[in-house]
Amino acid sequence: MTKRFYVTTPIYYVNDKPHIGHTYTTVLGDVLARHHRMLGEDVYFLTGTDEHGQKIEKTAAKRGITPQELVDEVAPNFQNLWKEMGLTPDHFVRTTHARHKATVQERFTQLLGTGDIYKASYKGLYSVSDEAYVTETQAKELQAQGLAHQLVELEEESYFFRLAAYENWLIQLYEKYPEFVQPEFRLNEVKQFVSPGGERGNLQDLSISRTSITWGIPVPGDEKHVVYVWFDALLNYLSACKEGHWPPTINLVGKDILRFHAVYWPAFLMAMYRQEGDDLNGELPARIRELLPQTVLAHGWWLMGETKMSKSLGNIVRPKELLHFGTDAARFFLMRDMQIGHDRAFTFESFMDRLNADLANGLGNLASRSISMLQRYRSGIVPIPQKWDDEDRVVAEQGAKLCADYLAKAEANDFNGALDGLWVYLRHLDGYIVKAEPWKLAKDEANKEKLDTVLCQLYRALRATAVLTAPVMPGMAQLLWESLGMTGQVSEQRFADLAFEAPAAAPVNDPKPLFARIDKDAAMTEIEAIKTAEMAPATPAEPSLDVPPMKENIDYDTFAKTDLRVGLILEAEEVPKSKKLIKMKVDLGFEQRTILGGIKEAYAPADLVGRRVVVVANLAPRAMMGIESHGMLLCASDNASKPYLIAPPEDAKPGFVVR
The missing domain is CATH 1.10.730.10 (Isoleucyl-tRNA Synthetase; Domain 1)
Structure with missing residues (x-):
């Protein structure tokens, strides 16, 4: 029987264009896939995009488009780049695919039925960048890294996965099967996370749903909850697996997401594959080990000097800059210079050398x-x-x-x-x-x-x-x-x-040039031009307006009766049982009022606090959903009726007249 080889990359979050980190991981996956094909194995190579979560929802709202429109726009950036680089994935999974959604909901329901998932209320520090609640220790680590601004305190009803129940099996997995995480020093990091200093009992149950966002896979039977991004994302390896190829031979990951793949991911699978009678406090069954990924292979970061590449720092190397030297040259450098597990500094000087x-x-x-x-x-x-x-x-x-x-x-x-x-x-x-x-x-x-x-x-x-x-x-x-x-x-x-000493099959042909020597000064001039072109804002296409027709003309005296004032939103909260309404306390300078606005589809309450708005101040009060609303906010919209709040300048004080 032909040996099977199943290799996966992480699925990439579609909040930005691909960079050298995405490129390295996917090239490594492609090299592994090609290598194992030449070993005569039945290879399945999977990559894709992670398309749910709070950051996608917020980015789409800022741009005035739906989250689905945003991910449909960005996902092809990855697909097209991999084609341009000649990469050979057998499947490109997107977490918005129907098959993936069905798998996530099916497995969520399964674990809810076995008691591995339960509902409770949770309050704690939440990392916006990781889209995960963090422990006190993790919070201190983020603060030490200057990332405390990414932490917010949240309290919400949530579904939890009983992660703590699988601590014993996880520790056995690391001890008895050290090949599960490679290289070895990365395995030691995972052990330290699960059992610091050898002390057990530190794992906490994991929140795996959210009510504060809507862009995600709904929890079956409780659709005010959406499935937490990591329970959603990790299951792509299962939902998009080719029949007969489970489990993954290699899950490729960067070191920054190792914890999710080496702790949460195997625990989810243990819960899915355990059977009645299995003792979570006893031995890890061999049949369960056989259904887990063989190896989670964690690589380091590409650094610019001593610093991690970051969009906010503007020191990211984009694939187009590498591809300027040719696909094979870029692939060779990435494989030749990065030692698995370790970080590696990048400079164009060392690249060209x-x-x-x-x-x-x-x-x-x-x-x-x-x-x-x-x-x-x-x-x-x-x-x-x-x-x-x-x-x-x-x-x-x-x-x-x-x-x-x-x-x-x-x-x-x-x-x-x-x-x-x-x-x-x-x-x-x-x-x-x-x-x-x-x-x-x-x-x-x-x-x-x-x-x-x-x-x-x-x-x-x-x-x-x-x-x-x-x-x-x-x-x-x-x-x-x-x-x-x-x-x-x-x-x-x-x-x-491959027999090294085998005789030649035929005479040689004319030698074909394999690679031309690089003029480094000329090349750097060309790279700077590429960088400049990438940073230049795209020329926007002329929008085709889809707006309601003009209303009939009115005279000035009629318009002058409308009293428009600058308001400052002091408080905002959702109106229970309403799909559109948000209740706000608005400061008009001379008084504070309660105003209801049908803007929930475009704005989260937390994003409204401190925002200046234009208020129709002399509109007669009216009751909605049992709440008296005194005033109306001015918004722009097209025929789709999505609201865009009209915003006065920051130095306009509450109570100023708008005319």
Whole structure:
């Protein structure tokens, strides 16, 4: 039976354009998928977008569009970029897909039925950036990082997952199956979170629903609640799994979301797969371990200097800037320079130095010289070596060992180490050429056998390089493959069939240039132009107005009867049982009034407090939903009737006349 390999990336939150962090993770997923296809495995590669949550709802409201319109606009940025980079995901999941929604609701109902989910009220500190409640310890960590402004105190009714009940099984998972989180030092971080200092009993039950937002998957049978974003998002790996491929072989994640994937995610699955009679205080059943992801592989951050890249700091590297140098070059750098689990500083200087050294001066130059010598000295025919000296034997032994070493490191998901070992060998070959001086050997027929050995060794090394690097640099590997006289697609080769000493199948062809040396000064000028173009605001399209027709004309005296005043909203709260109304206390300077406004679909009460508005102050009071409203707020709207509050300048004081 063909071995199955299921690799996932995180699903990316659609509140911004893709950056180098998204790109690195997805390229790593693609390299793993391609590598395991060349191992002959049945591969399923999943990526996608996370499209629910408070930040999406707020961003859409600010732009005056629906959350669905927002995510439909942004999700293709990721899909199109992955196509442009030649990535090969088998499926792109979106959490707004009907299949995903159905899976989340089905599993929520299941765990509600088993008692693993229950309803209660919760009050605590809430991290806006993580969209999660935080413990006192986590709050202190955020404060130490200068992120206290992202914490707010919330109290709301919520559904909870009994996370604490699974602490014993989680600790056993980490202790008995250390491959579950890799690299090892990241596993130690997870252990410390679940059981600090070895002390148990620290896990708290997890809030997994919200009533303060509406953009999410409704809780079945209780639709004032929407499913909390992490219970929703993590289940994408299950909802979009290809039949027969469960569980994931590798869940790729960045270190910042490791806790969610290494603590919450396995606990959710344990609850879904446990059976009656399983003892949560006893041994973790082996059958449950077999249904959990094999490995959660956590990588570090790309830094700009010593600082994490951040949109707010303006130091983000965008994919277009990397792709300026070519897809294969960008892929190579990301795999070559990032050691799994660790952070890595990025500079365009180091990026271009790496490409020049390893690709232009390294592999590109070696391939061009070797293939050209085969054509010049042997008419393209690859000779069979007959004579070996000590240097030849060292090169042959290293070459034979190279493939096994490379594949062993790749099997451990260490492409940084695998590529480093390969390039050590390629650099040795450069020294081998310098010592052998084949251009001198070619002048004397007595050196024919030695020249044959040198040329054959170079050919074998390049052929192995084309096969081994095909998952990392598919385009460049194919060019090299064809230059070596090989037919078909190098990506369709199988590592098991890679015999380093196998004879050449055909004469070599003309060498194709693999990579041109970069002029760094010119390249940086081009990169700055790309950055400038990306930062420039898009020219807005002329809107096609969909507005109600003009009403009949009135005279000035009629209009002058309307008394418009600047008001300041002091308090705001939802009106129970009303889908549209918000009750507000408004300061008009000379008095405070209660005013009801049908603006709930566009504004949350918390966002209204402290806002200046224009009030029709001499409108007769009227009762709505049993509450007397004295006044009306001025809003703009189109035919869709979504309200846009008219806002006076900040220095306009309550009570000022609007005319």
